[in-house]
Amino acid sequence: MTTKLKNPLIIQDDERALLFRKGGYVKLLQPGKYRLSAWREETVIVLNVTKRFQIPGKDAELFLHDQELLAQLTIVEVQDYEYVLHYVDGKFSALLTAGKHIFWNVLKKHTFVHADIRQPEIGKDINLAIMSKLNGYYQCVEVANYETAALFYNNVMQRELAPGKYYFWNGPTTVLVRKTDLRQQQLDLTGQEMMTEDKVTLRLNFVCQYKIIDPLKVLMIKSFEDQVYIALQLILREYVGTLRLDDLLKMKQEIAAFVLSRLNEKGDDYGVQFLSAGVKDIILPGDIKDIMNTVLIAEKKAQANLITRREETASTRSLLNTAKLMDENMTLYRLKELEFMEKICEKIGTISLSSGGNMLEQLNSLLSAKHE
Incomplete structure (x- = not known):
């Protein structure tokens, strides 16, 4: 916009002028x-028709009684509960908020899409390709394919949202989306102190897996995970308290x-299904652990002694059977004698035997003398 006073006044094709007198x-x-005319105190304001019609310091209503001017203008009024998308020659130009907006219509075509923001969800009549140009006027919510979500307007639930991307106007209605993860989840109960029936205090680590099957019911439970945790804790205490260690x-x-x-x-x-559960660890107090280790060692020693006695008994029984066979069979006796000599020779370098008595008697005599 420019103010021109010089003569002659030339108005270009992309301009219009407003004539003022006094x-x-x-x-x-x-x-x-x-x-x-200078003596008539005539002045003009020249406007570019590619720009919005507005005159600083003057209300547009002062000019709209002029039908000739009005015919070359496009006027759009935006209500307090509206956003209006302004398109110039079919291309998005700007988002218009509440008020009266006036544009020249002589060189370009202006079209408008009205959006009632009292209904926050952005409808299919809005081209989502322009959303990046509307930052600050909307919010975007994405629901992953493993999630479901509940949509609330002013804290009143409207409906469930399936996986996808949703756009909502920032307006008088408060929009809240609460998501629920439908994947299998795990709850760990760690280091819980519990007392058995025989008054032994121990610590228990427990784990369970679950899956949400009724998201709306879960949303209606305050501190859902805390409540499930406490339920698990109470069930464990109930069971452990009825058992001895x-x-x-x-x-x-x-x-x-x-x-x-x-x-x-x-x-x-x-609103959930529990899939599995299990004890990860049972942690005993130090003194109980020492006692149990002592008992375990004693049990193992007793088992070892029992095995040793069984082996000794079996060995003695084998010797007895061998002796009986040797009494009944001289050939076997002779073989045993030779085996005995072989073992002695492995450990002794030189052996001298005197005549008299059999070989076993002399060897026994020799061994007895060496031990003395």
């Missing part, structure tokens, strides 16, 4: 050549089956 608006001047150590697998069964009884209340 400060008051007179009429619209089309492209051409004009002479201004020795029984508990023997029944580790049965603990998992019992807990899984009890959890699934509560599964409908939480």
Whole structure:
């Protein structure tokens, strides 16, 4: 916009001029050549028709009574509850907020798409390709293929959202999307101190896997994971408190089956299905561990002694059987004698035998003398 006072006044094809006389608006001047009258105090404001129609310091309403001017303008009014997308010759130009917006329509075609932001979700009539040009006016929510989500307007639930990408206007309605992960999840209960029936305090590490099957029910539970954690903790305490320590150590697998069964009884209340459960570790106090190690060592020693006695008995029985056979069979006796000599010769360099007595008697005599 420029103000021109010189003569002659030339208005180009892409311009229009507003003629003023003594400060008051007179009429619209089309492209051409004009002479201004100084004594009439005539002035003009020249406007570029490719720009928006606006005159700083003056209300546009002062000019809209002029039908000739009005015919060359496009006017769009945007309500407080609206956003309007402005297109020039079919291409997106700008987003218009509440107010009156005026454009020249002589060289370019202006079209508008009205969006009621009281309904926040951006509809299919809006070309999503322009969303990058609307930063600050909308929010985008993505729901992954392993998720489901609940849509809330002003804290009132509207519907579930399937996996996909959703756009919402930033307007008077508060939009909240709460997502739920539908993948298998794991809950770890670690270092829980529990007391057995025989008053032994131990620490238990337990794990369970579950999957959400009713997302809406999960959303209605405050601190869902905390509540499931406490339910698991109470079931374990109930079970461990009915068993003595020795029984508990023997029944580790049965603990998992019992807990899984009890959890699934509560599964409908939480909107989940519990898939598996198990004991990871049972950690005993130091003094109990020492006692159990002592008992274990004693048991192993007793087992070792029993095995040793069995072996000694078997060896003695074998010797007895061998002796009986030797009494009954001189050839066997002779073979045994030779075997005995072979063993002696392996350990002794030179052996001298005197006559008299049999060989075994002399060797026994020799060995007895050496030991003395």
